[in-house]
Amino acid sequence: MSLKEKHTQLIKTEAKRLGFLSCGISKADFLEEEAPRLEKWLEKNMHGEMGYMENHFDKRLDPRLLVDGAKSVISVLLNYYPEASPETENYKISKYAYGQDYHHVIKSKLRQLQEFISEAIGEVNGRAFVDSAPVLDKAWAAKSGLGWVGKHSNLLTQQVGSFYFIAELIVDLELAYDAPVTDHCGTCTACIDACPTEAITEPYVVDGSKCISYFTIELKSSIPGEFKGSFDDWMFGCDVCQDVCPWNRFSKPHQEPLFDPHPELLSMSKKDWEEITRDVFQKVFKKSAVKRTKFEGLQRNIDFLKK
Template structure:
């Protein structure tokens, strides 16, 4: 039986994604995210976005990719592993593993551009846009819809035999493809993430109050961290991985093979004292291309002073 074009194009895209180093690739039809609409509305109405006002913008675009890309037909979701082979000195202030290497926005954007170019070169005139956490796209919802995992109780996308230490990105294109189906939820009766969160940010299974999350306080919040949070951060100075570290599915995490995600060796060795005495010059050198620059030098100093 001969393969139809849709099948052929889909196989080509998935094998290209693999060649570019993506962990996996799933595809969904572009359309309105019906189930997510009331959830997002409730979350915003309960002000769980804290000062992340940008979450309130473009409500319609967040739920409908056809408003982002003309004549959008398919949402290609991609996962890229970032689990490190070595972790920081355990007696140190901690930063989220996703920020160990170069800023993922740039690394993934390059891969997505290459994927789109390859599609256009091999399939023909295909219009589309790449999205890496930089536009109103509900990454996790699309990845779950295309069978790459399920949204867990800590609101992260989880994948059987893989875990959750990966980035999610999308290519939204105006080409019809073969579509994948959602997988089932495998959290079961486990409450490890809810029990471990020191600030009780996971207010109910599958509901995270973003305004209570350590990542929010150490990255998004521009003013002083509220005093009632003192002593609850467990040495996290930028981001937090607690709800991922305790997730049983993450015992399957394997180290990534992306050289650009390798950390600056100096950062792994830093002690608490090194962090407390960090100068702007060292900050610039150690975190030259890192996502840690999002909080800026004074933001990192604020976080460390708060932890002392």
């Protein structure tokens, strides 16, 4: 076994020990296929008011501009599929936001992985990325063999579907690289057919400016009236394209206590949500990603959903 393979094995074993679903590694290089795709998506204004998507175009496509001397992108997946969900006849929030904010949970695990690499291998420079810098997570995860990007533009795996977070460690260490896996969407169009706002304009293309997640989280101005009645009761995020995906019948509940929902989250009724106070919001979403939309944002979303 070469030194590269030995180091790779050590990293993957430790990633598993830390609770990651899987770990894949690819060469830190320019993302050639993604460049024209991203350019076209931005030109068509599919990012809506997410102005930050236009920034750092080159850095999004080349990890060597983010980490000096970068040689490898270590991608990891962390399951967030919940054991239980609120009743169906209720306002809904995306499953990823049930528990504590994933940024903190994953960042802490990645730091541990980084420390392990330095202790076991020697001085390795690198940076951890959790959805917080211009990194194309799904592209790197697919390149690293962790799954394929489905028609709904989420990463998919045959074993566990798509309810997991993706994060990276970009390091200046050469490792053994994984090969991408094949696409298994076939002729299925379940996600395209089910999208309540028809945001999936064609297979593998999502118009972000029409997505319920965009309207309920990213959009700071008022939600366009033309979408009234088409939100399917989603008040924060949306899981429709993942819920209908046949591969998600293989999703298994996560084992991360920090992702467990606040007890009140599962017991609140529509009426409770409509009358939510700032205090209840602070208590139920104390460390949650829902705080991104703020109390006023959640109220705006609920008001929009009211019949």
